[in-house]
Amino acid sequence: MRKYIYIYKSELMSTFQYVINILFRLINFILFIFIFMNLWNYIYDNPNELINGYSKTQMIWYVIITEIIWGAIEGRKYCRKIVDDVRGGNIAYMINKPYSYIGYAVSGHLGETTIRIIISMVVGFTMGIIFLKSFPALTAPAVIIVFISGILAVLINLLLITFIGLISFIIEDSNPIFWLYSKMILVLGVLFPIEYFPGILAKIMRYSPIYVTCYGPAKLFVDFSYMSSAEILLSQIIYLGIAWGMCYLIYKKGVKKLNVTGG
Amino acid sequence: MSVISVKHLTKTFKIKEKKKGFSGSISAIFKPIYKEVKAVNDISFEVEEGEIIAFIGPNGAGKSTTIKMLTGILYPDSGEINVLGINPTRERKKLAYEIGTVFGQKEQLWMHLTAYDNFKFFGAIYDITEKETEKRIEELSKLFDLEKFINIPVRNLSLGQRIRCEIVASLIHKPKILFLDEPTIGLDPVVKESIRKLIKKMNKEYRTTIFLTSHDISDIEKLCKRVVIINDGKIVMDDSMSNLKYHYMDKKVIEVKLNTKVNFSNTKGINILKEKENRLRIEIDTKQTDLTTVLKLINPENIMDINISNIPLEEIIAQIYRKG
């Protein structure tokens, strides 16, 4: 574990050089929230209206939370890096290093994005409080649960993207698969809660990554209950195991192939 | 007639420095510290038409910076440059038609196209008509033996063939001067040799002036009549190859295997480089002590094996660096 913490720390340190750039990237985040505030303001005729069970304030908070989790991890860049590692043969050098590639990639990228996630959180919450003039009533344990659920969502996301990146072992370039995945997450997960979709689709989505990476933590934030937290955390832990297993299997298979063809 | 004339050329770079550790990372954001490096420091030289001139020096000596200034990529901080009567700083585009460039580390060819298509592309870049380009390609491919592989995509060529194509591509527009920046870097000896042949041939056929940078001494030894040595941005020597050799020829190195010990302590001009049991390596300054004296001292009867040689050029140049 210590080595992963070390990888994480060195990546974190190197990002300090780019703090100014990180701040610039933040503009995209602010913009996104800004557009959705405008959109929901336009769509809700009066502030007390409920659409699919959500008030306007809840809808905007929902988008803020999902965008913090999804936007800050820079999945596109991360996926490209993994694909490059696989295709460029970098991975061949890492096979005989005393750490797992998956652990290396995830902890490294997490280090790169931590600052962004923290800044996104600060900015997202500030924007929410200023423009919505409200904050969901959450008790201290609830805050901790939401936070844990958020971290789990980020980890699951990274593992799933790692998996997509590693598909490059099988097909030439798996970046396009990531695009589709990310659009699915964005349109079905980040922008709207599951309740917005018709019956069967909503049911399917409950078992999809969307539930554990977007809907779960955001729903808990805007509408907390211990019942749903138990359900969400459990699903997240199961998903974490599945995602890790998938990465592990495809990596093992890929390395075997690499050994045969010699990279 | 001199085709390149450089007077008091100077170029300084600023390099960002970062302090160690976490606080260093942070302070670098707000208050970057710069270190000034004089990449080229007041150099002057001339190059005659048809000459092959070598610019040699260790990494970071200022070779590439000089070549970049001569081709108009970089502007000097001060000093004058005149290439074929053109000021590269002011008339880069005009100069571009007259010169050719090959940067060893950078490929300018399209890998997926054949050499032939690449040459045609370069023809278009230099505004040469299709017909003329074709004629030129035919001539060059005959001269440099490209016919066998001219219609194969460049990525399928061997490294040596590829570099040959790189050089030919830079000759499509009949440049008067060819700038070669480390043309043999990273190549194996056989390929190096073929490149050198090519360079020599084109110099002979077209009287193309060749300006070459390298840190490979053998390039220079085999190609150039004149050598400019640059170190730390300064010219430490500008002389003909033969002169360079001559001046350092008065030193010889003797390696002998003996069956007794010899005492040289009373003889001037002898420098013991290595001594191990019965093996001996000495350097002799023949101005002070001639070879015969030394050989007598050793006494031929004791010699089991002997080897007398000149100091290798590499060592000569290393000595010059140290002095500079």
Place this chain on the structure above:
Amino acid sequence: MLQGVKNQLNVTIKTIKYGLMREMINKTSFIMNVIFMILNNASFIIQWIVIYSLKEDVGGYTFNQILLLWAIAASTYGFSHFIFKKAYSLSDLITNGKLDSFLVQPKNVLLACITTDIEVSALGDLLYGYIVLIISGITVSKFILFTFFSITGAIIITDIAVLLGSLSFWIGRSDMIADTGNNLMINFSTYPDGIFKGAARILLLTVIPVGLTAYFPVWIMTKFNFKLTFVIIVITVILTLVTFVIFYRGLRRYSSSNLMISKI
């Protein structure tokens, strides 16, 4: 002069052609890139179906007009990224000294360096634009206007990418700033201007020229407006001239600067 322009055009077209040929060597990944990008864009239709299920008009746009907005945004983006891919990584070219090889050629440096590579997936965006145009109901005049505005739009966003990238001549690495600026335009150009109010809306229609690349074309295609068309043309020309001037200013700095971290 005329011959010079012709030669320049010849080289530029050849460069783009060869770039395309290079990408087409691996046919599977070429086709996959294009198709996946089309699917990728198509996913946004879901977003708007959901939104329009809540309300009939959003920001003064009907569903059909939103499709048109998406179509023009996609093909503008596609055009620009397909042909001028490197305009979007200009900062990298500048800070890593990669302009050198273009500087020794007697051709336009800006055109040479931004056309040196093409983005395959952008072809998907371009095609997607036309597919959506067909879905939203195509006519000859709409087709012509659409193509015309895709080109002016592509020129405008390329200009802006070059201007933002050129910042690197003065301040060093600016890729993040450039990315942010470029994203900003894309993001806004896919939402109806009517949902924005006050200063934001004015900014969008003026300083951030999303109006020129997305909103105006949709308005014009809905109801032809000569004045607005003229404005788009004039601004495109002026912006392009300014871009060339600024880039060449920067280039002089590139050559004379002593801040380049390039290897000596």
